[in-house]
Amino acid sequence: xxxxxxxxxxxxxxxxxxxxxxxxxxxxxxxxxxxxxxxxxxxxxxxxxxxxxxxxxxxxxxxxxxxxxxxxxxxxxxxxxxxxxxxxxxxxxxxxxxxxxxxxxxxxxxxxxxxxxxxxxxxxxxxxxxxxxxxxxxxxxxxxxxxxxxxxxxxxxxxxxxxxxxxxxxxxxxxxxxxxxxxxxxxxxxxxxxxxxxxxxxxxxxxxxxxxxxxxxxxxxxxxxxxxxxxxxxxxxxxxxxxxxxxxxxxxxxxxxxxxxxxxxxxxxxxxxxxxxxxxxxxxxxxxxxxxxxxxxxxxxxxxxxxxxxxxxxxxxxxxxxxxxxxxxxxxxxxxxxxxxxxxxxxxxxxxxxxxxxxxxxxxxxxxxxxxxxxxxxxxxxxxxxxxxx
Amino acid sequence: xxxxxxxxxxxxxxxxxxxxxxxxxxxxxxxxxxxxxxxxxxxxxxxxxxxxxxxxxxxxxxxxxxxxxxxxxxxxxxxxxxxxxxxxxxxxxxxxxxxxxxxxxxxxxxxxxxxxxxxxxxxxxxxxxxxxxxxxxxxxxxxxxxxxxxxxxxxxxxxxxxxxxxxxxxxxxxxxxxxxxxxxxxxxxxxxxxxxxxxxxxxxxxxxxxxxxxxxxxxxxxxxxxxxxxxxxxxxxxxxxxxxxxxxxxxxxxxxxxxxxxxxxxxxxxxxxxxxxxxxxxxxxxxxxxxxxxxxxxxxxxxxxxxxxxxxxxxxxxxxxxxxxxxxxxxxxxxxxxxxxxxxxxxxxxxxxxxxxxxxxxxxxxxxxxxxxxxxxxxxxxxxxxxxxx
Numbered sequence: 150x151x152x153x154x155x156x157x158x159x160x161x162x163x164x165x166x167x168x169x170x171x172x173x174x175x176x177x178x179x180x181x182x183x184x185x186x187x188x189x190x191x192x193x194x195x196x197x198x199x200x201x202x203x204x205x206x207x208x209x210x211x212x213x214x215x216x217x218x219x220x221x222x223x224x225x226x227x228x229x230x231x232x233x234x235x236x237x238x239x240x241x242x243x244x245x246x247x248x249x250x251x252x253x254x255x256x257x258x259x260x261x262x263x264x265x266x267x268x269x270x271x272x273x274x275x276x277x278x279x280x281x282x283x284x285x286x287x288x289x290x291x292x293x294x295x296x297x298x299x300x301x302x303x304x305x306x307x308x309x310x311x312x313x314x315x316x317x318x319x320x321x322x323x324x325x326x327x328x329x330x331x332x333x334x335x336x337x338x339x340x341x342x343x344x345x346x347x348x349x350x351x352x353x354x355x356x357x358x359x360x361x362x363x364x365x366x367x368x369x370x371x372x373x374x375x376x377x378x379x380x381x382x383x384x385x386x387x388x389x390x391x392x393x394x395x396x397x398x399x400x401x402x403x404x405x406x407x408x409x410x411x412x413x414x415x416x417x418x419x420x421x422x423x424x425x426x427x428x429x430x431x432x433x434x435x436x437x438x439x440x441x442x443x444x445x446x447x448x449x450x451x452x453x454x455x456x457x458x459x460x461x462x463x464x465x466x467x468x469x470x471x472x473x474x475x476x477x478x479x480x481x482x483x484x485x486x487x488x489x490x491x492x493x494x495x496x497x498x499x500x501x502x503x504x505x506x507x508x509x510x511x512x513x514x515x516x517x518x519x520x521x522x523x524x525x526x527x528x529x530x531x532x533x534x535x536x537x538x539x
Numbered sequence: 540x541x542x543x544x545x546x547x548x549x550x551x552x553x554x555x556x557x558x559x560x561x562x563x564x565x566x567x568x569x570x571x572x573x574x575x576x577x578x579x580x581x582x583x584x585x586x587x588x589x590x591x592x593x594x595x596x597x598x599x600x601x602x603x604x605x606x607x608x609x610x611x612x613x614x615x616x617x618x619x620x621x622x623x624x625x626x627x628x629x630x631x632x633x634x635x636x637x638x639x640x641x642x643x644x645x646x647x648x649x650x651x652x653x654x655x656x657x658x659x660x661x662x663x664x665x666x667x668x669x670x671x672x673x674x675x676x677x678x679x680x681x682x683x684x685x686x687x688x689x690x691x692x693x694x695x696x697x698x699x700x701x702x703x704x705x706x707x708x709x710x711x712x713x714x715x716x717x718x719x720x721x722x723x724x725x726x727x728x729x730x731x732x733x734x735x736x737x738x739x740x741x742x743x744x745x746x747x748x749x750x751x752x753x754x755x756x757x758x759x760x761x762x763x764x765x766x767x768x769x770x771x772x773x774x775x776x777x778x779x780x781x782x783x784x785x786x787x788x789x790x791x792x793x794x795x796x797x798x799x800x801x802x803x804x805x806x807x808x809x810x811x812x813x814x815x816x817x818x819x820x821x822x823x824x825x826x827x828x829x830x831x832x833x834x835x836x837x838x839x840x841x842x843x844x845x846x847x848x849x850x851x852x853x854x855x856x857x858x859x860x861x862x863x864x865x866x867x868x869x870x871x872x873x874x875x876x877x878x879x880x881x882x883x884x885x886x887x888x889x890x891x892x893x894x895x896x897x898x899x900x901x902x903x904x905x906x907x908x909x910x911x912x913x914x915x916x917x918x919x920x921x922x923x924x925x926x927x928x929x
Contacts, residue, residue, distance in 0.1 A: 150763055152789040155703060155737055157649045163796045169609060190601030198604070198808075202592045211580030214588070214776035219559060244634055244780070245802040259547045277800040313545060347545055373540055386604035388807030390634070399542040406553045410667040412635040416806050417778030418588075 158260075164276045167502050175491065181528025183515040184496040186323065186471055189446070192439040193386045197431045198422065205421040217417045219409050221393070225424040229379070229393050232427060239372075241401045241408070244415045246353055246380035246392030250316075251277045252411065253349050253376055253394075256403050257313045258283050265291050265315035269474070269503030269512075271323045271351065274316055285505040288315055292340060314347035314376075315340075319367055320355040321470025324503045324514035328468055331364050338371040346374075347400075353380035353392075354470035356436055359444035361468040368395055376400060381423050383471070384436055389419045443471070443518055446525070450517040453526055457533035464515075471518040474500060477511045481539050484510055489538075495531045548650075554666045557892050565881065571918025573905040574886040576713065576861055579836070582829040583776045587821045588812065595811040607807045609799050611783070615814040619769070619783050622817060631791045631798070634805045636743055636770035636782030640706075641667045642801065643739050643766055643784075646793050647703045648673050655681050655705035659864070659893030659902075661713045661741065664706055675895040678705055682730060704737035704766075705730075709757055710745040711860025714893045714904035718858055721754050728761040736764075737790075743770035743782075744860035746826055749834035751858040758785055766790060771813050773861070774826055779809045833861070833908055836915070840907040843916055847923035854905075861908040864890060867901045871929050874900055879928075885921040 171184055205213055220226065221242025230237045243249040250273065258264060260282035266274070268287045278285050291312065315337065319329040329337075341348050350367040368377035376396040381389050394404065408414075426432050447467065454464055454475075461478040477483065483499040490497065500512025520528060561574055595603055610616065611632025620627045633639040640663065648654060650672035656664070658677040668675050681702065705727065709719040719727075731738050740757040758767035766786040771779050784794065798804075816822050837857065844854055844865075851868040867873065873889040880887065890902025910918060 150787075150789075152787065154701075154735075155647050155790070156793060157645065157647055157652075157703075159649075160646060160793050160797075163793065163800075165796055166799050169799060185606075187606060190605060193601050193604045195596060195600065195604070199593060199596050202596075203589060206585060206589050206592075210585065211583050214583045214585070214778040215580060216575075216577060216772075216777045244806075247800070248802045251801050255547065256550060257545050257547055259549075262547075273800060273803065280797065280800050311544075345544075382606075387606045388604040390802060390804070390806045397540075397542065399540075400545070403546060403550050403553065406555055407550075407670065409556050409559060410553075410637070410663060410670050411641050411801075412638045412780060413663065414780070416634075416780045416809055419806055419809065 159280055159282060162279050162282045164279055166272060166276060168272065168498055171496060171498075175496065180491070180494045180496055181520060181524055181531060182496040183517070183520070183528060183532070184498050185519060186516055187519045188383055188387060188471070189442060189518050192435070192442060194426070194431060194435045197426060197435065198386070201422050201425045201431070205418065205425055209421055213418045213421050215417065217414045217420070219405055219414050221415055222417060222420045222424065224428075225420045228424045228428040233379075233395065235395050238398050239395050239401065241394045241396075241404055242415045242420060243378075243392040243394055243408075244412055245390040246351065246378045246382070247273050247277075248411070249378040249392050249394050250274050250349070250351065252404050252407055253314070254278055254281050254283070256400075256407050257347065263312045265312055265346070266505060267317055267322070268505060269324050269500060269509070270316065270505070271318060272502055274351065275503070275505060278316070287505065288317070288337070295340065295344065312344060312346040314349050316349045316351065317367070318351045318354075319364070320352060321357065321467050321472075323354070323470070324472050324474050324498070324500065326465045326467030326470055326473040328361075328364060334364065334367050334370055338367065341371065341374055348375045350375055350377045352377055353383055356384050357440060357443060357471070358469040359440060359447055373397060384432060384439075385423055385426055389423060391415060391419055391423050446517050446522070449522050449525060450515070450529070453529040457530050459533060459537040462536060471516055472514055473517060475513045475515060477513070477536060479511050481536065482510045483513045486535065486539065490532065490535045493531050493535050495528050495535065497532065549670055549672060552669050552672045554669055556662060556666060558662065558888055561886060561888075565886065570881070570884045570886055571910060571914055571921060572886040573907070573910070573918060573922070574888050575909060576906055577909045578773055578777060578861070579832060579908050582825070582832060584816070584821060584825045587816060587825065588776070591812050591815045591821070595808065595815055599811055603808045603811050605807065607804045607810070609795055609804050611805055612807060612810045612814065614818075615810045618814045618818040623769075623785065625785050628788050629785055629791065631784045631786075631794055632805045632810060633768075633782040633784055633798075634802055635780040636741065636768045636772070637663050637667075638801070639766075639768040639782050639784050640664050640739070640741065642794050642797055643704070644668055644671050644673070646790075646797050647737065653702045655702055655736070656895060657707055657712070658895060659714050659890060659899065660706065660895070661708060662892055664741065665893070665895060668706070677895065678707070678727070685730065685734065702734060702736040704739050706739045706741065707757070708741045708744075709754070710742060711747065711857050711862075713744070713860070714862050714864050714888070714890065716855045716857030716860055716863040718751075718754065724754065724757050724760055728757065731761065731764055738765045740765050740767045742767055743773055746774050747830060747833060747861070748859040749830060749837055763787060774822060774829075775813055775816055779813060781805060781809055781813050836907050836912070839912050839915060840905070840919070843919040847920050849923060849927040852926060861906055862904055863907060865903045865905060867903070867926060869901050871926065872900045873903045876925065876929065880922065880925045883921050883925050885918050885925065887922065
């Protein structure tokens, strides 16, 4: 049978995640992997989860197992509302913050519409944006063209198409590890107001700060045009696939209708467990432990890079999150280098995968949350040898 | 701010679920509701879930809380593979079978493409199909035109557009309660092979049979062109939001890539719990109890309709599932009647919502799984009075 005739036009723009393809080929436990965005399993509150699971079944009974509201169960929306100081009607629960990205793309963007992103940016967002055949441009390019008054470069029509939204991860960005300053956030808000586009603020790492002072969210600067995506993956456990969107009710209302046909409602028992975990203070207690662990891992990683990396390699110094970003000498192609690294027993993600245009082939993303200190050292030493051998 | 400028073209075709809108207005506990598709909470295996939750955390530990494979955890795919006699590579786990419907629409259909359905059909499927601006036609219309050689009626072009798939719920259909005979399934397969379209077989109720003999699945008759959607909602608990797709690997592969950007992977702890429940035999034990309970409820409902409904009202006699379908005298409009019924304290869903063209305004869907026997009697008596009063 000829199956290709059945596929929609979108399918031609689907991207396979190179990270997930790596995981299909390689047994993670057999190598030193800096590739994934996995939290350290030591941060998972297994004992809390065991206790809360029993508590929630006791407290809610059948209600924890029945269908629920598309917006999410009220108990979880209320806990999030209180924690972040936002009215309940501005809170929509999502089945993962990846779903938050996807539903925003679905609800706001048509094929050919422009989405702005920083470059590099989160691969899962690029996958979603490209799967809807949108035109992904960099914020830098737009800002520079806007300042010169030339509109977007290379547009098919002389009239620039409407920018629907700008997607950013302002805190401890994936993959760069960098944090936008207040001035940068204010400039983005001013640009969005001037050119009348929305801002999708993806914020899965914000609570994982190891040094420096918090910067106000973009949502707090421009609540009228920002959709703020939160996630339980890094503060509870990724297996729960729960996130939330904070935003204007006029926008959340269409996201709600869309979500009815996506999956009716988020998982109910999981939502009650997340509400109990966040509302009872267990989350904050666990977060303190996670932050201490990850701060030590970040410091260790920076020290190891200093110790082992050859001349000509530089890296970012994140104040939080799970990643840092390496820039190698121009002549080194990290996509080409990948098989050699894997053969040596070490994995990373080539930085060019995070650029909408696939450029910057001399960069790589390293995760510092997953490996323990001794495996981290062995892995960085190996990686430095592979790089030095080029 | 003018928010409407930000929405994609799809948003103009979003349908709000009238069922979910009813639930936002009315406290279900305060009325006799035949409206929802809710399982009886008495069928939820709370004790099994309490036990399995602890077991799974003990057995898998952090693995039950970490990110997992986009196809679903191997343990769940294997249990489904064994139960339904299908190789593991033909099993994709979904975050609800509603997601199964949605991802099939996304992967196979472009705006304007034709999807065939029976009429009436599942509202959540119509919501998804219409949200992608597809052209939903009835199987009956297509079959009759195909037999006469005239193609689809009312097509904008004389060359009929390609039918991408036909969506059916062959067992105890939602909303009609009817089951396709073997001959009807074979005829659909023959039509699909002749005109080269796929079949999406939605099968959430198949294991809930109260009388009569099982009919082979369409997937077993045409595995090369059928996507069979399974669901844990009616055999475990809807709060888990877990389903599966059985189908050809060539088609599942693109569904897998799409699912990466939808939500990365289904909820992990929930998947391990479902695998344990299905694999251990607890599901079959619980299913026997559910079937006995629902058989009694169906019989009760049919007896009550016989006892109370006025002349000129007829209804289907389902062999399983959760619903039956009433046809009232032509002059009665169940959409117009709805507010009077609600004021009297009884809820149903107007049948016309289940027709792609909104026709058949003298029909209604009644659920018989949710209310207990005494409330069911009070509700049917009230409903009969409202109908008799027209």
